[in-house]
Amino acid sequence: MSYTQNVLAKTIKNSPNEAEFHQAMTEILPTLQPYLDEHPEYEKAGILERLVEPERQIMFRVPWVDDNGNVNVNRGYRVQFNSAIGPYKGGLRFHPSVSLSIIKFLGFEQIFKNSLTGLPIGGGKGGSNFDPKGKSDREVMAFCQSFINEFYRHIGADQDVPAGDIGVGAREIGYMYGQYKRLTGQYTGVFTGKGLTYGGSLVRTQATGYGLVYMMENMLAAKGTDFKGKKVVISGSGNVAIYAAEKVMELGGKVITMSDSNGYVYDVEGIDLNAVKQIKEVKRGRISEYTEYRKNAEYFAGGLVWSVPCDVALPCATQNELLEDGAKHLIKNGCIAVAEGSNMSTSIEATHLLQESGVYFAPGKAANAGGVAISALEMSQNSLRLSWTFDEVDGRLRTIMRDIYINSSKAAENYGMKDNLVAGANIAGFKKVAEAMYMQGSV
Ligand code: GLU
Numbered sequence: 001m002s003y004t005q006n007v008l009a010k011t012i013k014n015s016p017n018e019a020e021f022h023q024a025m026t027e028i029l030p031t032l033q034p035y036l037d038e039h040p041e042y043e044k045a046g047i048l049e050r051l052v053e054p055e056r057q058i059m060f061r062v063p064w065v066d067d068n069g070n071v072n073v074n075r076g077y078r079v080q081f082n083s084a085i086g087p088y089k090g091g092l093r094f095h096p097s098v099s100l101s102i103i104k105f106l107g108f109e110q111i112f113k114n115s116l117t118g119l120p121i122g123g124g125k126g127g128s129n130f131d132p133k134g135k136s137d138r139e140v141m142a143f144c145q146s147f148i149n150e151f152y153r154h155i156g157a158d159q160d161v162p163a164g165d166i167g168v169g170a171r172e173i174g175y176m177y178g179q180y181k182r183l184t185g186q187y188t189g190v191f192t193g194k195g196l197t198y199g200g201s202l203v204r205t206q207a208t209g210y211g212l213v214y215m216m217e218n219m220l221a222a223k224g225t226d227f228k229g230k231k232v233v234i235s236g237s238g239n240v241a242i243y244a245a246e247k248v249m250e251l252g253g254k255v256i257t258m259s260d261s262n263g264y265v266y267d268v269e270g271i272d273l274n275a276v277k278q279i280k281e282v283k284r285g286r287i288s289e290y291t292e293y294r295k296n297a298e299y300f301a302g303g304l305v306w307s308v309p310c311d312v313a314l315p316c317a318t319q320n321e322l323l324e325d326g327a328k329h330l331i332k333n334g335c336i337a338v339a340e341g342s343n344m345s346t347s348i349e350a351t352h353l354l355q356e357s358g359v360y361f362a363p364g365k366a367a368n369a370g371g372v373a374i375s376a377l378e379m380s381q382n383s384l385r386l387s388w389t390f391d392e393v394d395g396r397l398r399t400i401m402r403d404i405y406i407n408s409s410k411a412a413e414n415y416g417m418k419d420n421l422v423a424g425a426n427i428a429g430f431k432k433v434a435e436a437m438y439m440q441g442s443v
Pocket residue numbers: 089090091092113161162163164165166192343368369371372373375
């Protein structure tokens with residue numbers, strides 16, 4: 001059995017009931033074998049055995065009082081996965097589905113993603129099974145403050161720098177940052193995704209969505225085309241989906257769908273983003289309300305966007321949202337490229353189907369790395385006590401995404417897997433982390 005297969009089998013055995021973490025490892029580890037064959041010293045130094053075991057996992061009680069005066073208890077998580085190349089960095093997810101397995105898969109992916117940005121950030125992820133949906137602002141604040149009452153002691157600007165993810169946006173980051181400051185008396189860049197009035201960076205809100213589209217722009221260019229006149233299917237209607245749609249439209253593409261966990265809207269004339277922003281960012285409502293703004297649009301309860309014919313698909317909702325059936329629809333309808341805005345949007349089987357059918361595919365750890373990259377630039381600006389202009393940050397984002405594309409496609413080509421951006425991104429991300437771990441010794 002090869003080194004990667006051996007570590008994969010052992011780790012799956014040692015971490016039962018962690019299906020999402022197993023999936024992330026199964027997607028990543030085997031693709032590293034050709035690189036490890038060239039570096040037998042890494043096997044000797046147990047690099048993979050160390051890589052799959054988080055440096056530290058924190059789980060804690062988060063009690064809070066709701067508007068009816070009842071006490072609720074949620075569970076908080078932070079997996080500090082790897083600090084070989086920088087302080088732990090990664091978002092917090094607040095969603096009822098959050099479990100240790102989900103946080104471990106996200107944290108594991110984050111190690112590679114953060115390395116791909118070329119910036120000095122290690123991998124971590126956290127969150128809670130708290131559901132912000134339907135909660136009042138005061139309830140969300142009470143939860144965030146209680147979360148920080150325990151969590152503040154585990155984070156720091158040079159130690160672990162959390163940010164947002166699903167269910168955690170500007171409002172939640174503000175409440176958490178405020179509580180951190182109250183408890184520690186420190187005004188440091190300990191969170192990213194902060195508001196612009198207290199240390200946030202321009203472009204951070206747009207960065208994941210814009211970055212995703214910059215990645216796709218590079219992919220399309222490699223195939224001799226661009227966004228002009230392309231029909232684009234987007235799933236989700238959160239921060240990533242909204243700003244991906246905005247950039248697609250700016251580049252001449254037409255976005256025809258958006259969705260949430262209840263269903264999707266199809267707007268043949270092209271999605272009206274002001275309506276979506278109003279529904280999601282202002283009213284915190286559901287995407288079904290879209291038809292109140294656009295009479296010609298159709299709403300499909302319970303459906304998935306993949307059956308809508310398109311040239312380009314950008315899954316931007318959540319993990320495992322694009323499965324074999326969806327992939328078959330995309331292939332049948334002539335879709336040419338898919339890039340993941342959400343983490344691990346596509347199952348392994350669906351990814352293989354797309355790749356085998358010649359659909360150019362970019363995994364989330366490369367395609368959605370723009371968000372965390374701009375988080376790292378927010379950290380830089382906080383350390384400098386300066387802030388850069390929108391154009392300066394956006395220009396850096398474009399360059400970072402181009403470099404991620406080039407590094408991933410070159411790595412794939414160098415190891416005989418041309419156009420396999422999954423393998424390429426894994427190898428390109430792994431190289432730097434493995435070398436840093438090796439050089440820092442094994443204990
Ligand atoms: N949650 C985002 C991600 O998956 C952003 C993390 C960050 O900015 O630290 O990469």
